[in-house]
Amino acid sequence: MAKKQRVAVSPAEVCDCEMIHADSVAAVLEGLQDKALLLRNAEFFKVMGDPTRMRIVAALDQSELCVCDLAVVLDMTKSAISHQLRTLREANFVKSRRDGKVVYYSLKDEHVRQIFELGIEHLSEEA
Amino acid sequence: MAKKQRVAVSPAEVCDCEMIHADSVAAVLEGLQDKALLLRNAEFFKVMGDPTRMRIVAALDQSELCVCDLAVVLDMTKSAISHQLRTLREANFVKSRRDGKVVYYSLKDEHVRQIFELGIEHLSEEA
DNA sequence: TTGACAATTGAACAAATGCTCAACTAACAT
DNA sequence: ATGTTAGTTGAGCATTTGTTCAATTGTCAA
Numbered sequence A, B: 001m002a003k004k005q006r007v008a009v010s011p012a013e014v015c016d017c018e019m020i021h022a023d024s025v026a027a028v029l030e031g032l033q034d035k036a037l038l039l040r041n042a043e044f045f046k047v048m049g050d051p052t053r054m055r056i057v058a059a060l061d062q063s064e065l066c067v068c069d070l071a072v073v074l075d076m077t078k079s080a081i082s083h084q085l086r087t088l089r090e091a092n093f094v095k096s097r098r099d100g101k102v103v104y105y106s107l108k109d110e111h112v113r114q115i116f117e118l119g120i121e122h123l124s125e126e127a
Numbered sequence C: 001t002t003g004a005c006a007a008t009t010g011a012a013c014a015a016a017t018g019c020t021c022a023a024c025t026a027a028c029a030t
Numbered sequence D: 001a002t003g004t005t006a007g008t009t010g011a012g013c014a015t016t017t018g019t020t021c022a023a024t025t026g027t028c029a030a
Helices: A002-006 A022-031 A035-048 A051-060 A067-074 A078-090 A110-126 B002-006 B022-031 B035-048 B051-060 B067-074 B078-090 B110-126
Strands: A094-099 A102-107 B094-099 B102-107
Touching (some): A035 A051, A035 B035, A051 A067, A051 A102, A051 B035, A067 B022, A078 A094, A110 B035, A110 B110, B035 B110, B051 B067, B051 B078, B051 B094, B051 B102, B051 B110, B067 B102, B078 B094
8 A cells, every 4th residue: 555655646647647557657666767867878878879979989999090080981071070079078988099189089998889789789680 | 902992982082181090991991880780770779869768668678568657657648658659669679569448568679678778787887 | 329548640849969161279390 | 480280169050859739540338
C-alpha cells in the first residue's frame, strides 16, 4: 500500500490519460535512473549522433590529426570542422595540443573509443 | 608511391587548405571505415541522443509498458510519446504488440540494452 | 450501432542545429 | 613591422526536429 504512494500526483493531472498498469508504473518509477543522469546520457549520445562529428571521431580513432588534415579527410572547410571540434572539445570527446601554428586533435580517452567501436561492431553484425 | 594516389584529387580543389601531413592523411583515408557505415552509426547514436527517447528506453529497459504507462512515467502526453515511439520503432530500438486496445512496447534486443547501459556506466564512473 | 478509450497521425509552430562567409587571433618567417 | 598560414569565432540562414493540437483509426462493451 505504502509503495503505491510513490506516484505522488494523480496521473490525470499531469498527463492526458489514466494509468493503466499502476503496478508496472510504480515499479518502473522505483527503479528508473535519475532523470538528470538520463539527460546527461542523451547529451553524450547526441554528440556522436551527427555525421560530421562521427566521421571526425572515426578519423581520430586512427591517428592524431590537425584541423587541416581533418578538412582534407572529410572534404569540408576548416571552419566547419573547427566548429564541430569545439563541440567535441566541450563534450570531452577530444583533446588538443598546439605546436606552432598547428593544432593537433586526438581522442580524449578509451571511453569514447569504446563506445564508438561498439556501435560500429553492432552495425557490422546486423549485415 | 602508388599508395599516395589514393588521394585522388588535389586537396586545394576539395577544401580550403593545403594538406599538412600527407602521410597521416593517406594512412587515415586508407583505414577509415566506409562513409555510409559511419553515417548509419551516427544515425544510430542520434536516436539515443534525445532526452525523451533516452528516458523511454530507460523505462522499457525495466519493463514492458503501454503508451499510457509511459506517458505517466515521463509525465508527457500520449501523443508526444507516440511520436517518439514511432522513431524508436523505425530505428529498430523497440518492438510492439497489441492486446485489445492496448499496445505494449519493449526493447527490441540486447544490442540496444547493451549500448544504453554502457553509456550509463561511463557517466557513473566519471562522477 | 453507439459510446468510450487507447493509440496513431498530420499540420503547424517554435526551438535547436550545422554550414557558410567574413572577420579575427595566434604563431612564425622574412 | 609585414605578410602568410593555421585556426577560431560570430552572425546569418536554411534545415531539421520535438511538441502541441485536432482529427482519425482500432478495439471493445453496452
